[in-house]
Amino acid sequence: MNSPLPPAAFGRTSISESPRDPYERARFDAWCTATMRTYAPLVGAGVVAAVVLWWPLDRVIYANEPHIRATFAETRLALASFLTLCSLILPRLAFIQRHALVTTATVTVIASGLASFHLSHAGGDDPFWLAFFYIAPLFSVAFLFPPVARLISSLAIGVSVAAGYLLATGDSLDSHETRSAMSYLVFTSLMSATLGHAVYLLVRTNFLMQLRVDEQRVHLAELTDRLEERVAEQTAELRLLHRRAQEAGAEQQRRIARDLHDGLGQELSTLRLLAGHGQGVANEAPSRELFGELEGLVERVQLSLRRVLQTLRPRLLDEQGLVEGLRTLLSDTERRWGLRTALDLGPLPDPCPSGLSVALFRIAQEGIHNVLRHAYASELVLRLRQEGAWIVLEVQDNGLGMSSTGEGGHGLDNIRERAAEMGGEASWEQGGGTLLRVRLPVENS
16 A cells, blocks of 8 residues: 655645745735725625615514614614715725725724624623624634734724623623623634634735746746847847858859869860861871760760759859849740740849849749649749748749649759758649749848
8 A cells, every 4th residue: 555645745735925025025015905905895895785685684583572673773774884984985095095904904893893882782781692793803804914913903803892782781791691702702803813814824825926926927038038039149140150151152153163164164175176176187087086086075074064064053143143044044945845934023132142043043943844844834934022031932834733642753852952951941832733932031041
């Protein structure tokens, strides 16, 4: 059989949580004052309602005792009038609002003595009537007082009840019954103070815990804000580094392409010329064949070099720029494949970053290539525009559309990878053809 867990396993078991500093104490005291200022008039109105609604029962309970009915009526009328005036007038006074706790206790003490004085006429000098007022000190349980003030207010209610009884009956506490009734009144006052203090501790603990939770929430919100600011700063730095890396990469590609073209390209052209010259001046057929093969080999190497240069840096971008390069790309596509094309341009950044231009051009090439290979389309529209911090490229055709799996081989993968490298995204939509939409961030480029 498992042994029960000790209380410490469930956390703190104390109901008392004391303020840690004057700030918390002041906050709790201000809350107590505001709470009593709000709810004390409502409690008074509730007591008035109970007194008035209970009034008709007097005709049933004391049907044959008109003197007692009249005494109870007098008591109810006096108590209801007093509490109504207090509930309507006192909350409007600035001084009372600042001292709502003391005012509430004072009104309760006066109301208790007033009720005791009037009701004691009904019983004459019978101490049994004091039993009606044992409940009076229980009203102090609702007071948000610290221990000393609570004990004083509870005893003050008991003293007020006893004084009202003694003034109404003229009893001098000589009888054993009166002294017993008074002792019970003292007992209920002390019990009310004890219960009220337990309630006070629970309320204070709950308030302080909520206050500290709110402080921690504010602290966490501040930390979150600072963290978001730091993340935003780091993101901006990473974007700047990414843009510089893209620019450096594009510049490096341009330099390599230029060096290959100006160096190796010229050397290959010279070598091809020499091979052609050698083929023309050679006297023997084997030599002419050898020079012919050499010229063909050089030509193939030149073609390979052009493909490498095109991969490093599209020639159209260097010669014409992004927009004119796209126009030429569409024009060549229309001329070679008979596909009707259109270019729809919106606002664009000026100048368009080099790395972004290369990515857009390559994605446009790949999108047009996919249309030619798979769509069997007769029309193609290429749209390019800036939307806030994004550049949007769309390639739309009126062809057959994509497969149901949404997979299109290496072409679609290449587009996704290029978009992801730039911090963007690519998507495809169906409906009367296929719409390729690519969004690339301007500031990342």
